[in-house]
Amino acid sequence: MNNIKIKSKNLNVYYGDKQALFDVNLDLNEKEVTALIGPSGCGKSTFIRCINRMNDVIDICKVTGNIEMDGMNINDKDLDVVSLRERVGMVFQKPNPFPKSIYDNISYGPKIHGKGETKSELDQIVENSLKKSALWEEVKDRLDEPGTSLSGGQQQRLCIARAISVNPQVILMDEPCSALDPIATAKIEELIDELKKTYTIVIVTHSMAQAVRVSQKTGFFHLGKLIEVGNTEKIFKNPDNKMTQDYITGRFG
Amino acid sequence: MSNEHTVKSYEEELQFLKDSLIKMGSLTESQLGDAMDAVIKVDKDSIDKIIKSDEEINKFRSKIDTQIMNLLVKRAPMAIDLRETISSLKISQDLERIGDLSKSNAKKVKPLPLDLPDELLGNLKRLGELVMKQLNDVLDSYVNKNFDKAKEVWKKDEQVDDLTYIAMESVIDFLSKDKKNLDFSTHLIFATKNLERAGDHITNIAETVCYLVKGEYLKGSRPKGKVIQE
Numbered sequence: 001m002n003n004i005k006i007k008s009k010n011l012n013v014y015y016g017d018k019q020a021l022f023d024v025n026l027d028l029n030e031k032e033v034t035a036l037i038g039p040s041g042c043g044k045s046t047f048i049r050c051i052n053r054m055n056d057v058i059d060i061c062k063v064t065g066n067i068e069m070d071g072m073n074i075n076d077k078d079l080d081v082v083s084l085r086e087r088v089g090m091v092f093q094k095p096n097p098f099p100k101s102i103y104d105n106i107s108y109g110p111k112i113h114g115k116g117e118t119k120s121e122l123d124q125i126v127e128n129s130l131k132k133s134a135l136w137e138e139v140k141d142r143l144d145e146p147g148t149s150l151s152g153g154q155q156q157r158l159c160i161a162r163a164i165s166v167n168p169q170v171i172l173m174d175e176p177c178s179a180l181d182p183i184a185t186a187k188i189e190e191l192i193d194e195l196k197k198t199y200t201i202v203i204v205t206h207s208m209a210q211a212v213r214v215s216q217k218t219g220f221f222h223l224g225k226l227i228e229v230g231n232t233e234k235i236f237k238n239p240d241n242k243m244t245q246d247y248i249t250g251r252f253g
Numbered sequence: 254m255s256n257e258h259t260v261k262s263y264e265e266e267l268q269f270l271k272d273s274l275i276k277m278g279s280l281t282e283s284q285l286g287d288a289m290d291a292v293i294k295v296d297k298d299s300i301d302k303i304i305k306s307d308e309e310i311n312k313f314r315s316k317i318d319t320q321i322m323n324l325l326v327k328r329a330p331m332a333i334d335l336r337e338t339i340s341s342l343k344i345s346q347d348l349e350r351i352g353d354l355s356k357s358n359a360k361k362v363k364p365l366p367l368d369l370p371d372e373l374l375g376n377l378k379r380l381g382e383l384v385m386k387q388l389n390d391v392l393d394s395y396v397n398k399n400f401d402k403a404k405e406v407w408k409k410d411e412q413v414d415d416l417t418y419i420a421m422e423s424v425i426d427f428l429s430k431d432k433k434n435l436d437f438s439t440h441l442i443f444a445t446k447n448l449e450r451a452g453d454h455i456t457n458i459a460e461t462v463c464y465l466v467k468g469e470y471l472k473g474s475r476p477k478g479k480v481i482q483e
Contacts, residue, residue, distance in 0.1 A: 208331055237336065238469070246256070248331040250260060
């Protein structure tokens, strides 16, 4: 088994009076894909938003407990959140390219993080990121066109290219394929398989089949609690918890 | 929390599959018993009926195959539902093979003389009764999802092996007394071997039931009785 990249211990999240996560203890292994499943509102997105401190932008949100990356306390008040987000990229449900050219979408991150000081360095980053996200061949002749002119699936791969352009260690994906057709979904899944050689990936998904296909580890959340976590094959063939079984077999939802 | 699927038709399809398998099991059971009786009583009149019932069993097998394909395509079953679906596929294959062996035994009745001595058939009868009991128990373990009972059947195949050995020995003894017995004794040897093979399929079903219930395969090797050299 790979090393633990991220470790959460007794993690609690509150939105005002409402508690969204209850004592979540979850380890994410390095260079592996962890899938988080569970009904809407169960806390899986809240959990991944703790990893890059996205919850900071919500005033009423309070996080207690521990979440560490390589032993570093992510919740540390003195932590440089910008540098954290450089290490932890994120891809959302709906592709959200900047209203800029394909090239600028990717070069923006490296520029603000002070990477790629010369044009040729930036060119190289853009090319590498697009190659890694399996988009290069499709867009190499039209890098000046707006990112929004691409198809949905291409836009999502552009967002993945944008996330990896700053050379992160972790990529968070919040239902990255829910707005995509089956072929575009297959391309993203193929890409995830490739990306896990380099990055630690956490994916939130409502598709059981997708969780089985892409992940090595699966965690099932329900009402803010991590009910069961384990080897993906085990979870989907023979889960220990009855609630997990009821959820993945479609007995409640 | 309800145990039923949110999608009712999924629930019905799974139940329908289980019902088909149970019906197939009970048909296989009757056929095995009938074939056994036919051999012991040298009842040549029942041969055709037994052969015909094998066609019924085969039809069930194709029906179950179709149900399983539909479930896999439509529902992509997970966890217990996946195990239920895959187990049905495996169990129906074993039942079909037991059906073939019973048919083969029925066919062996034709060349048998009507005046077979009791001591020759006694051991074969005991073997037949044990295999019948094993089939009944394993189907019971499937219906009640009873891991312990399935494991018991799995272990008890050792007795089937031992009785097969004894039954074979009595036929060979009989054969060695008079070479004229060679022709029909060969059929009895095959009939005995068929019962032993049916026993092996029953242990396969027992293993499948254990997997179905616990999600893990039985560990270690099955106790084996005396084995006839093939």
